[in-house]
Amino acid sequence: MESLLEKIKAGTQNYVECAWPKTDVRVRIRVLNNQDILDASMAADNIFRAAGVDVSMQNIKVYEAEKNVQHLYRACTDLDGKPLAPSISQFRQQLTVSDKEWLIEQYNELDRECNGSVDTMPDDVFDTLVESVKKNPDTLSNVSSISTLRRLARFLAAALSSSQTGSGLI
Numbered sequence: 614m615e616s617l618l619e620k621i622k623a624g625t626q627n628y629v630e631c632a633w634p635k636t637d638v639r640v641r642i643r644v645l646n647n648q649d650i651l652d653a654s655m656a657a658d659n660i661f662r663a664a665g666v667d668v669s670m671q672n673i674k675v676y677e678a679e680k681n682v683q684h685l686y687r688a689c690t691d692l693d694g695k696p697l698a699p700s701i702s703q704f705r706q707q708l709t710v711s712d713k714e715w716l717i718e719q720y721n722e723l724d725r726e727c728n729g730s731v732d733t734m735p736d737d738v739f740d741t742l743v744e745s746v747k748k749n750p751d752t753l754s755n756v757s758s759i760s761t762l763r764r765l766a767r768f769l770a771a772a773l774s775s776s777q778t779g780s781g782l783i
Contacts, residue, residue: 634711
């Protein structure tokens, strides 16, 4: 099994294969990147705007449900990485509420497994990640967890500050 560090480095290349709910049809669910999430949010905004509907307290659940469908449309593919439907409308029509909830659970589990929590990440794994970033800063482009990036930034800034203070530069 891959280590948490390897999964973090793999970023959006992480995926899980599972059967579509209540079928034996295999699908792939991949980790979304920031662009996917932005595109999904903008698509949901555009649907509401085109319908002349403002997002409000009365329809926020419908709006969030649409964002979830948009996320799943981008995350779920066939085993070759091709979209499950030619359009979001067709994808939305094939989803039941229970299918959507199950797929969201699968996605969230994958996201937790791949991105990890900096609060529960063992120090040795974090130290290995820091060393990896020091050797190859491009590693950061694969880290999709903002919490991990924040912890790395705080750690590296503190290390820089203490080394400058210790050397008499500050």
